[in-house]
Amino acid sequence: MKLFLGIDGGATKTLAAIIDEKLNVLGVGKAGPSNYHIVGLEKAIENIKNSIIAASDRAKINPVFDSACIALAAINSKVDYARLLKRIVALNFFVKLKLVHDGEAALNSIMLKNKGIIVILGTGSLVAAYDNNGNYIRAGNWGHIIGDEGSAYKIAIRALNYIMKIYDGRLGFSPIVDEIIRFLKIKDLSEISTIIYTDLKNEEIAKLAPTFIQFASKDNFLFKIIKEEAEEIVNAIKAVYSKVNYKNIYLTGGLTRSKKTKLYIDLIKEGVKRSLPECKVKVAEVHPVIGSIVIALKEENVEISHKEYVRMTKELNILLRQIH
Amino acid sequence: MKLFLGIDGGATKTLAAIIDEKLNVLGVGKAGPSNYHIVGLEKAIENIKNSIIAASDRAKINPVFDSACIALAAINSKVDYARLLKRIVALNFFVKLKLVHDGEAALNSIMLKNKGIIVILGTGSLVAAYDNNGNYIRAGNWGHIIGDEGSAYKIAIRALNYIMKIYDGRLGFSPIVDEIIRFLKIKDLSEISTIIYTDLKNEEIAKLAPTFIQFASKDNFLFKIIKEEAEEIVNAIKAVYSKVNYKNIYLTGGLTRSKKTKLYIDLIKEGVKRSLPECKVKVAEVHPVIGSIVIALKEENVEISHKEYVRMTKELNILLRQIH
Structure with missing residues (x-):
């Protein structure tokens, strides 16, 4: 059984969700903030780790994932990316790992199939899209x-x-x-x-x-x-x-x-x-952690039908509400 | 011999200066920042204490002052005032103590005799004056x-x-x-x-x-x-x-x-x-710590002539440059 991990980490909290290759939701976990521009690198890494362990405990699995996508606020430069990637890889939880800006999770969470622009109006703000070549385009969110x-x-x-x-x-x-x-x-x-x-x-x-x-x-x-x-x-x-x-x-x-x-x-x-x-x-009501899972599945070439996506989203929502 | 203390504490550093009743400058001391909105209450109090001890060591005196004025950034409300005053009084260094907004030190440092408006254009900004009734009037600096x-x-x-x-x-x-x-x-x-x-x-x-x-x-x-x-x-x-x-x-x-x-x-x-x-x-070139000393002297009704003020300022500048 293959295991997939999605993480959405921001200024308020870090959410982790684990699914299997049949898109069954196995567990979710929550930890403190992981925007490293606000809480610092050590605290951000600690909270990412804690969210993964919390989700793994609920899923009753060892934290080893075939494919994981970690979407974080504040990945704004190559320096940010390199700093975080190095420390996250060292957690040793992943066979395949993708680290992305949290806007990418939001984009993937609404199944845009690359054909829409997302506008996040939260504590922070962001406008983002993938262009026709799959490049991530953004404005704002600095x-x-x-x-x-x-x-x-x-x-x-x-x-x-x-x-x-x-x-x-x-x-x-x-x-x-x-x-x-x-x-x-x-x-x-x-x-x-x-x-x-x-x-x-x-x-x-x-x-x-x-x-x-x-x-x-x-x-x-x-x-x-x-x-x-x-x-x-x-x-x-x-x-x-x-x-x-x-x-x-x-x-x-x-x-x-x-x-x-x-x-x-x-x-x-x-x-x-x-x-x-x-x-x-x-x-649009979106759940960025679902977007992270969608990215992790894409990396392993797992296809998702709209029907499966809707079922997975419902299951995840129920579990996320329990830990909220 | 009466001892007077003036302190100017802000976002970058805390400066303390000690003089006697003849307006001789006995010592100056420097410590880290004491803007408690930025560094927190504990750290602010610690740095105020350290600046006093550093100045007292250089002045070769025990830190007991007949009159002291502590001018701090970030004293914007009664809550700020009460929080800081309680902790500063507990340091037990003062017979008479005045705690003021750092703009008051700047105002007193240029001997305005209450008849001018000061505009501070630093890391932060402030416009302030004393009105004809001695009330402290300010705009900005939030x-x-x-x-x-x-x-x-x-x-x-x-x-x-x-x-x-x-x-x-x-x-x-x-x-x-x-x-x-x-x-x-x-x-x-x-x-x-x-x-x-x-x-x-x-x-x-x-x-x-x-x-x-x-x-x-x-x-x-x-x-x-x-x-x-x-x-x-x-x-x-x-x-x-x-x-x-x-x-x-x-x-x-x-x-x-x-x-x-x-x-x-x-x-x-x-x-x-x-x-x-x-x-x-x-x-105008002003030295806020001198303004704090001027306030401390006023509280004890010590008169300062312009000539004495100029001499004291020169002495202080020499010592402040040494610890800069």
């Missing part, structure tokens, strides 16, 4: 410091920056300040700085974004921020579209799963309609 | 995540974000890319992400800013970034000016000390001239 325009994190920090400007008199008062004070459960706006720098991690800051988007319908300045961030996403879509010309655009990620973010999703849809009227935008 | 507009750090990350947009096709090519590749000593632009997230600390990223400002004279998009950041500083000056009406504006910090940043300083000066033609902008 991280929370020099990138991730249009992401939940970027929206949240821009909204908080706006509030600090009101606080110290650089911008005029808005009634939205009172709503934000209630939402953040603070007494004084100066506490925002303390919360951001000492209390919240990036992914917790990002979780504030849906509410700020909701407030944007009542505040011109917040609305301007949300519109600008939507334009950033549209520009990234245009950059990828110019290289692949695919008309199907799939949105996914946390910002697509909240009722509060409708305004933002609508602004992105309107922007695409204006700039690329030939394109269709759909919101 | 840190690298939700503030510090117009700072070296903010200019550097915006420039790098611009380059990543060229790299992935969101913006068109500019010849400045080749100059930046040479300046950063990289082979491929994707390495920028790796450098930023795993190699450089905030203050090291900030050190890239003067060169990016220099490049801005040859690149329209970089020029636009520099102009927008200068406008942010001008807006902060306007916010403080509206509360104090002081016509003297003093610029200080790393960005005022480089030949490469002339364009940026000129843009700020032009912006002030346009918005507040009644104001005068000067570049």
Whole structure:
């Protein structure tokens, strides 16, 4: 029996899933974050290892895989790739190993057959596609410091920056300040700085974004921020579209799963309609760890029918929900 | 003999200076960073303690001070103040202790007699003044995540974000890319992400800013970034000016000390001239640790003449250069 491993590792957690050659899901495992730009190389490797061991224990197998695909956030350069590959290979769990940017897992997870553009709107942001030659094309996703325009994190920090400007008199008062004070459960706006720098991690800051988007319908300045961030996403879509010309655009990620973010999703849809009227935008529920498994199967030339894919996805979802 | 202590603690280092009641400089000491939003509370307190002990050893005194002023970056809220004060008091070094935002040290260091506005353009940025009632007024300085507009750090990350947009096709090519590749000593632009997230600390990223400002004279998009950041500083000056009406504006910090940043300083000066033609902008060399000492002396009602201030400053500069 051949064993396959898929991993999706990011800023919040690392998920591992194991299947056999009949596409039966044998086990899943969860560990801490493995974005090495945020947690460091040692911690990232440790969490990748822990996720594999957790999944293997549940699958009741030894962790030796015929083919594995590890999809990680923050693989942005050859240096990143080489650093991580060396340490992951040394774990000695794999006969065949593929290490990819997490956008590739997202792309494969929706069975695009290389003919669509995926837009991830989560803590970070990314627009990606495979071109007709199978090359991975991306725009954005350069991280929370020099990138991730249009992401939940970027929206949240821009909204908080706006509030600090009101606080110290650089911008005029808005009634939205009172709503934000209630939402953040603070007494004084100066506490925002303390919360951001000492209390919240990036992914917790990002979780504030849906509410700020909701407030944007009542505040011109917040609305301007949300519109600008939507334009950033549209520009990234245009950059990828110019290289692949695919008309199907799939949105996914946390910002697509909240009722509060409708305004933002609508602004992105309107922007695409204006700039690329030939394109269709759909919101797609994707599970990146499934994309990693799809890549691992491809590497061993295992064919997947749509029916098998749907069954596998359902099984995986049930197990993933158990460890969530 | 009465002993006075002044401390200036920030994201890069903590400096301590000890003087006696005759304003003789007895010793200075240096330790690691004490911006607790960046290094954490434990490390910040440890470095404050170490800077005091280093200065006391050089001064050959026991660390017991009649009056001390500790000026720290990142004291932005009552919560910050309370957290730090409790731990600093527990060090048991002080009869009288004043804990202030580092902008207050900068303000006192140039002997403004409460009649000027100070603009710090360093790794972070700040505009501050005392109003006629002695209240501390500030705009900006909400840190690298939700503030510090117009700072070296903010200019550097915006420039790098611009380059990543060229790299992935969101913006068109500019010849400045080749100059930046040479300046950063990289082979491929994707390495920028790796450098930023795993190699450089905030203050090291900030050190890239003067060169990016220099490049801005040859690149329209970089020029636009520099102009927008200068406008942010001008807006902060306007916010403080509206509360104090002081016509003297003093610029200080790393960005005022480089030949490469002339364009940026000129843009700020032009912006002030346009918005507040009644104001005068000067570049002032300030030493925040001297400002802390001035505050410590005020607390004990020690008068300082301008002559004594100049002598003390000279003595301190000599000693500070020795430990730099």
